[in-house]
Amino acid sequence: xxxxxxxxxxxxxxxxxxxxxxxxxxxxxxxxxxxxxxxxxxxxxxxxxxxxxxxxxxxxxxxxxxxxxxxxxxxxxxxxxxxxxxxxxxxxxxxxxxxxxxxxxxxxxxxxxxxxxxxxxxxxxxxxxxxxxxxxxxxxxxxxxxxxxxxxxxxxxxxxxxxxxxxxxxxxxxxxxxxxxxxxxxxxxxxxxxxxxxxxxxxxxxxxxxxxxxxxxxxxxxxxxxxxxxxxxxxxxxxxxxxxxxxxxxxxxxxxxxxxxxxxxxxxxxxxxxxxxxxxxxxxxxxxxxxxxxxxxxxxxxxxxxxxxxxxxxxxxxxxxxxxxxxxxxxxxxxxxxxxxxxxxxxxxxxxxxxxxxxxxxxxxxxxxxxxxxxxxxxxxxxxxxxxxxxxxxxxxxxxxxxxxxxxxxxxxxxxxxxxxxxxxx
Amino acid sequence: xxxxxxxxxxxxxxxxxxxxxxxxxxxxxxxxxxxxxxxxxxxxxxxxxxxxxxxxxxxxxxxxxxxxxxxxxxxxxxxxxxxxxxxxxxxxxxxxxxxxxxxxxxxxxxxxxxxxxxxxxxxxxxxxxxxxxxxxxxxxxxxxxxxxxxxxxxxxxxxxxxxxxxxxxxxxxxxxxxxxxxxxxxxxxxxxxxxxxxxxxxxxxxxxxxxxxxxxxxxxxxxxxxxxxxxxxxxxxxxxxxxxxxxxxxxxxxxxxxxxxxxx
Ligand SMILES: Nc1ncnc2c1ncn2[C@@H]1O[C@H](COP(=O)(O)OP(=O)(O)OP(=O)(O)O)[C@@H](O)[C@H]1O
Ligand SMILES: [Mg+2]
Numbered sequence: 001x002x003x004x005x006x007x008x009x010x011x012x013x014x015x016x017x018x019x020x021x022x023x024x025x026x027x028x029x030x031x032x033x034x035x036x037x038x039x040x041x042x043x044x045x046x047x048x049x050x051x052x053x054x055x056x057x058x059x060x061x062x063x064x065x066x067x068x069x070x071x072x073x074x075x076x077x078x079x080x081x082x083x084x085x086x087x088x089x090x091x092x093x094x095x096x097x098x099x100x101x102x103x104x105x106x107x108x109x110x111x112x113x114x115x116x117x118x119x120x121x122x123x124x125x126x127x128x129x130x131x132x133x134x135x136x137x138x139x140x141x142x143x144x145x146x147x148x149x150x151x152x153x154x155x156x157x158x159x160x161x162x163x164x165x166x167x168x169x170x171x172x173x174x175x176x177x178x179x180x181x182x183x184x185x186x187x188x189x190x191x192x193x194x195x196x197x198x199x200x201x202x203x204x205x206x207x208x209x210x211x212x213x214x215x216x217x218x219x220x221x222x223x224x225x226x227x228x229x230x231x232x233x234x235x236x237x238x239x240x241x242x243x244x245x246x247x248x249x250x251x252x253x254x255x256x257x258x259x260x261x262x263x264x265x266x267x268x269x270x271x272x273x274x275x276x277x278x279x280x281x282x283x284x285x286x287x288x289x290x291x292x293x294x295x296x297x298x299x300x301x302x303x304x305x306x307x308x309x310x311x312x313x314x315x316x317x318x319x320x321x322x323x324x325x326x327x328x329x330x331x332x333x334x335x336x337x338x339x340x341x342x343x344x345x346x347x348x349x350x351x352x353x354x355x356x357x358x359x360x361x362x363x364x365x366x367x368x369x370x371x372x373x374x375x376x377x378x379x380x381x382x383x384x385x386x387x388x389x390x391x392x393x394x395x396x397x398x399x400x401x402x403x404x405x406x407x408x409x410x411x412x413x414x415x416x417x418x419x420x421x422x423x424x425x426x
Numbered sequence: 427x428x429x430x431x432x433x434x435x436x437x438x439x440x441x442x443x444x445x446x447x448x449x450x451x452x453x454x455x456x457x458x459x460x461x462x463x464x465x466x467x468x469x470x471x472x473x474x475x476x477x478x479x480x481x482x483x484x485x486x487x488x489x490x491x492x493x494x495x496x497x498x499x500x501x502x503x504x505x506x507x508x509x510x511x512x513x514x515x516x517x518x519x520x521x522x523x524x525x526x527x528x529x530x531x532x533x534x535x536x537x538x539x540x541x542x543x544x545x546x547x548x549x550x551x552x553x554x555x556x557x558x559x560x561x562x563x564x565x566x567x568x569x570x571x572x573x574x575x576x577x578x579x580x581x582x583x584x585x586x587x588x589x590x591x592x593x594x595x596x597x598x599x600x601x602x603x604x605x606x607x608x609x610x611x612x613x614x615x616x617x618x619x620x621x622x623x624x625x626x627x628x629x630x631x632x633x634x635x636x637x638x639x640x641x642x643x644x645x646x647x648x649x650x651x652x653x654x655x656x657x658x659x660x661x662x663x664x665x666x667x668x669x670x671x672x673x674x675x676x677x678x679x680x681x682x683x684x685x686x687x688x689x690x
Contacts, residue, residue, distance in 0.1 A: 373485075378522035379532070381482055382590060383510035383539035392535065396526025396573070 003039075010059055011035055014139055017061040026118055027110060034128040034138035041132040044234075044260055048348045049287030049316040051258060056232055057136045058172050058202055066166040070196045076160040078103070083196070084166030084173065085143045099153045106144025106176055116148055120180050125208040125238040125264070133232050137174055137204050144176035147189065151182035151212075158188040158220075158407050163205070165229060167197030177207040181215040181243075188218040190410050193233075193253075195226030207235045211243035213267065220248040220410045224417065227254040227282075234260040241267030241296070248405045250414040251278035251288065252421070259288040265299035265330075275401045276305040279418060280313035281425035291320035294330040294360070303334035306401050308394055309345035310425030316348040321355075321362060328359040335365045339397055341390075341425070391422050428513060428597040430481070430629065432456040434492035437473075437480050450476045452654035453492070458647075460597055460629040465640055465665060467633075468651030469673045474633045475519055477651070478600040481631075482516040483509045496598075511540050513597030517587040517604050523575040529586065530556070530570040533593050540594070559592040562622055564615050580607035588619040599623070599630045605639040617642030637669040652677065653684035 011032055018028045038057075066084035073081050073088075078096065080103055081088040087105040096103075102113060109117050122128045128138040145161055165173040181187050193205060203225050211217045217237070225231045231253050237245040245263055263272040272292050280286050292301030305317045321332035336349035351364035371393050379389035395402075398418065405411040437451035450473045458464050468474050480487040481494055483506035493500050501509050524532070533556065538546045547555075560567060563585055575583055584604055591599055601620070605613055620630065620643050632643060640648075640662065648664040649656045652673065658664065658680060668676055677684065 372522075375522045375524050377484060377506060378518070379524070379535075380505070380507040381510055381516050381518075382532075382536035382594060383507055384535050385507050385539065386505070388535060388539070389507075392527050392532065393524060396524055399526025 007036075007039075014061050017063065021063060021107065023107070024110065024114060030122070030128065031139045031141070034135040037129055038132055038135045038139065041129060041135055044131045044133055044258070044289070046258060046260075046287040046289055046316065047318050047352070048350055051256075051285070051287065054230060054256065056133060056202060056204070056230065059140065060171065061140050061142060062171055063142070064169055064171060066169065070166060070168065071162070071164050073162045073164075078155070078157045079160040079162065080104070080145055081162040081164075082143060082145065083164040084169060096155065100150040101153060101155065102146060102148035103159065104146055106146050106178065109146035113146070113148065116180065117146060117178065120208070120210050121176070121178055122208070124210050125236040126234070126262075133204065134206070134234070137176070137206055140172070140174045141176055142172075142174045144178065147177070147179045149181045149185045149187050152184045153182070154186040155188070158190050161189060161191045163191070163193050165193070165195040165201065165203050165225060167195050167199040167201050167226060167228065169197070170199050170201070172202040172204060174204045175206070179207065179209045179217065181209070181211050181217050183213045183215060185212070185215040187216075188406055189220070190407050191219065191221040193221070193223045193225055195224070195229050198228065200228040200230075203229050203231045203233075205231065205233050209235075209237035209245060211237060211239045211245050213240045214242045215240075216244045218246045218248075218406055220250075220405050220407055222250045222410055222413060222417070223253050225253040225255060225257070229253070229255045231255060231257040232260075233257065235262070237263040237272065239263065239265050239267055239270035239272060242269045243267055244271040244273075246272070247274040247276075248401065249274070249276045250405070250410070250417070251276060251286070252414070252417050253286070254284065256284060257286045259286070259290075261289065262291040262293070263301070264293045264295060265301060266295045268296045269298045270296055271300040273302045274304070275404050276317075277398050277401045277414070278307040278315055279310065279421045279425075280307070280315045281310040281421055282313060283311070284313040286314065287316045289318045289320060291322060292332065293322040293324065294327040294332055295324045297327060298329040299327060300331045301333070303336070304401060305336045305349075306398050307338045307347070308398070308422075309338060309340045309342075309347045310421065311342055312344040314346035316350065318350045318352060319364065319366070320352045321364070323355045323357050323360050323362065325356040327357050330357070330360045332360065332362040333364070337366065337397070338368045339394060340368065340370055391419070394422060427626070428460045428497050428629070429495070430458050430598050431495040432481070432492070433495070435477075435480070435489065435494065436491035437476055438488045438490050439476070439486055440488075449490070450654055451480065454654070454656055456649065456656060458598070458629050458631065461626045462647065463624070463630050463632060463643060463645045464647045464649060465632045465634060465645040466649045466651055467635065467665060467668060472651050473654045474651055475602055478516055478602050478631065478633060481600055482506055482514060507539070510596075515591055515594055515596035515599045517591060517599060517601040519602040519606070521575050521583050521587055523573075523578075525573050525576050527574050528571055529574050532574045533570070533590065536590065536594055555593065559589055562592065563589055563619050565589060581609065581612045584608055584616060585612065588616050591623065592619055595623070597627065597629065599628070600633070601630060602633045603635070604632070605634055605636060613639065614642060637665045640665050650676065652682060657682050
């Protein structure tokens, strides 16, 4: 069979599945266009991290229901819970519904709010033809969430998005969370990614945030995909004039993972703050790009990444500050720090500054090191055992990012995960 | 009653640059009991900090000869945390700074480290104890919510060492230049803290360059250290004599053969 034929077969399969799913033609065409260009696109570049032999594009689009009782998640006031492709519940208070807020499953939104979705999906924050995994994602999309906050609406309660990958089944999770925040809005989103079941599957989880003029969007994530999940996690934001986007990513996946977090500061005076914590263990490999692009004038980007590498694992942090010509009066700061807890750990903290404008302030700091023996000695001289002393120092090291997580519940969950990983991984 | 005995202690450090061993302590003998305050004085570079760090168990200092006994048991092979749980405390000349860990969180971990797993201190009891000790040291509660020693002034660090002393309640406290960099008021406060610990269940080895501290914390015994040895032991009046004569005078009186840093 030649490639031409394979390609046609794949297209037919995707088209059939999408039609079976009653999708509108614009979405089907978008899938097919993405599929068509896939082979010609490069894989996402993660510097100093080799994932050439990872199988990140299993080509099957199938629809399957998951058992609802696989979702063991406490009820929340503003919440959507999905296990696999199945939406288990949506809690959206009446008051928010009246204000025009939409929180729903992605494909329901495609039917009920076609214009809103079509306008925002893979058009502004990112495009399907950016890299091969983005186009794969578009072609094989099989789950997702749509959150829409109309102009001038301020939501005080954090919006809880719980996505559970169903590894009792044999299929990838290609999930898309699309967040559209209108002008003068304020919204805080927490996303929790977990896995149930023992099968080995891919997770390709994307999130797009479109932050319109003067909107303020905060996203806190707790990524806890399972050990048998190979994951590609991409989170993108587009910020219009005077908008701000704050990320706090708790990257605690247990399997091999690539993270790609990228915010475009397009509007004048827009700001982004990206904080990332990761802990790797066993023989896990994780590569993370965190990028902020200053495009508009007087934009401000701040990247802070901290990671702890246990046992034989590998963690690479690329911090990328890209200042485009014309972004006068902008600032780009970044700090990437890694702690290596074993002699078999591999770490790389790599600041990349691309500056094409004179009138800017930019700075970076990076370090890869071990726990400071002087600090340990000091703590131990007070009777504190070595393990406890190490955990205190590590928690202190991660503290700069932890304290930035707005939702207290997410923060304490993250602290628990960190404690557990440190306990197991020593 | 607890005892701390140092017997013919010889200690080396390895020079980082040329990897050669250098002997710093050359046979120190000293015995102290709880209920006693010992002062150690001596010129710069003579080995006072080395002595206190070696007793505490700083891994860079290697005992090549002699022994350290706590209540008759040798501790030279014990790690630092175990020595601490057995009752030793070192107020350091240069305390470490630890970002992200609050003073209060650290103090609680330290207090709990000496208690059994099923007998950890309650939050209420801990706060009560903390408040009492903060009051003794004239420290604000805000200091306990700051990160451990991070950005503390020299004087604040010293005060914080004494706060730990009061919270941990060790049998023996080795206090290394706890008075350096303190203004007069702070000196009084810190002395008050140490004096609050005084009693039958507490002994202290106070390393200082200045007689003035010993006016506030009156020692039972004063030792003079030179060239890695204790060369003279006496009562509180020895410190006063030293103040008058200086180390050179004392050395010549005693006919000791060591070079002092300031002499060429
Ligand atoms: N870790 C070390 N590595 C190398 N040399 C050391 C180390 N610790 C101490 N020394 C050396 O040992 C000698 C004694 O140092 P120590 O700090 O014990 O003196 P001290 O009596 O406390 O002096 P000061 O009054 O100045 O505090 C000095 O020459 C010092 O440089
Ligand atoms: Mg000293």
